[in-house]
Amino acid sequence: MIVNADLHVHSCFSMASSKDMLIDNIALQAKFKGLQLLGTGDAFHPEWLKIIENSTKYSGDGIYSKNDCDFVLTTEIEGSKRIHHLIIIPTMEIAKEMANNLVSVNKYKDGRPRTKMNGAEIMDLAKDYDCLIGPAHAFTPWTGMYKSYASVYDCYEKKPDFLELGLSADTNMADKIKELQDIPFLSNSDAHSPWPHRLGREFNQINLEDISFSSLKSAIKNNKIKANYGLVPNLGKYHMTGCTKCYQIVDPIIAKENKMKCRCGGTIKKGVDFRISEIATWKKPHHPKNRPPYIHLMPLAEIISMVYDKGVTTKTVQSKWKELINQFENEIEVLINVPLNKISKINEDLTPAIDSFRKKTLYVSPGGGGKYGEISFDEKIQDHTVKKEKIITLDNF
Ligand SMILES: [Zn+2]
Ligand SMILES: [Zn+2]
The missing domain is CATH 3.20.20.140 (Metal-dependent hydrolases)
Incomplete structure (x- = not known):
């Protein structure tokens, strides 16, 4: 089973x-x-x-x-x-x-x-x-x-x-x-x-x-x-190297040069992305034969929160989340399997966002320093990778 x-x-x-x-x-x-x-x-x-x-x-x-x-x-x-x-x-x-x-x-x-x-x-x-x-x-x-x-x-x-x-x-x-x-x-x-x-x-x-x-x-x-x-x-809160006080994302090399101290006085924590690059054997993943697929998710409540521009734990977001769950059984079904035309019958506002999630075209401003990443429609990125120029260095604070 x-x-x-x-x-x-x-x-x-x-x-x-x-x-x-x-x-x-x-x-x-x-x-x-x-x-x-x-x-x-x-x-x-x-x-x-x-x-x-x-x-x-x-x-x-x-x-x-x-x-x-x-x-x-x-x-x-x-x-x-x-x-x-x-x-x-x-x-x-x-x-x-x-x-x-x-x-x-x-x-x-x-x-x-x-x-x-x-x-x-x-x-x-x-x-x-x-x-x-x-x-x-x-x-x-x-x-x-x-x-x-x-x-x-x-x-x-x-x-x-x-x-x-x-x-x-x-x-x-x-x-x-x-x-x-x-x-x-x-x-x-x-x-x-x-x-x-x-x-x-x-x-x-x-x-x-x-x-x-x-x-x-x-x-x-x-x-x-x-x-x-x-x-x-x-989206993870330690993906990028960032300050634990002001949550500024910092270039890890520059952070190291500055002894992991941020300009705000806070401590900079090394991101998971950079830590893996330090200990990696290969630049690209080598999946062993038995490795199962990894299916990327974004929490449905956070997608709803983005569309309605309301906090994720607000009544609006939670009731719209519940409406979909009641109709389609569970969150994974809504995110991955339910046809969009069926979702739009329950909530038309959400359909473009779920479509975007499925096509991997939602933008993520990455998490770091203890702050979760955020989802938005603003910019499109490919394969969820963060472009180098998105990283703010200590020099251009
Ligand atoms: Zn733990
Ligand atoms: Zn800081």
Whole structure:
């Protein structure tokens, strides 16, 4: 069976997470987004585990079900050098045991616990418990594995089960790195709120025998990921090198010359685009035989927000989003499959934008320094690549 799975979200117990990140809300939104399998996130947090136990039905083999939505236990953990790892866990008992034994000062406070263990130690722990493990948002500048290491093997000593691309990267970018050729890629939302432009903004289409931890494990290990769906990478908030205070996009070479200090006094963070160019083996992607396609998305709510020039969480945008979802089942259907003449019967204003999205002619002003990229009709770019002259240098601030 083909299943759409978003395996990295955060509960209401994670720092900077919405109080609405509760099982009922996540399950409802997942349905609208066309997802069948979700990671619970925060599976080392005792309060969150209690909520999962109380608000889902156990379907066996590590799966907790709420209405049409199934959950598998996952957590993100911050190890030494502030690197984030994603762990997929077989059962509640194992999650509890791992959490009890974890040496962490904040494990009861934050859904994403911090530990002093390094990547290799965290991997050994995960393997002892039959979990799956890989770097979360591997290329991002604050907490991605590649910000500290030039090789995944320097971090883990062994091959991880997967690598999570993160919102600012895609398969075309990551397949420039030779050591990743035999590592499966995951694309997950890392959502901190159930809003439709957050939850499921990236997901994996996986061929599963059935919905169970064992099938998921075997699918990830045996190249059964059929497609990665994710943001156009320059929409990601760390795609370009940029200032974390004023969000100016800065030429990475000039940023380096200025010791990563912006004119505004802020700190400049290296973009995922540039980091990948530093560690890349090839200038062009070399896709291995088993690499599934990467299908680029833009959140439908952000497209609606652009057309009506209203904030993405406003009533106008949310009600127009809901109108389409009610008619056509889920967001992926609306974005990719529903014929335009059918969409125009529900909302004529939106049809040109969805047509443009499908033809890849929407303009993206790229994200960087912690600010998401923005969609507009203003200028057309090809293949979503950012032209060099779009980068503002420190000299022409
Ligand atoms: Zn993270
Ligand atoms: Zn600045």
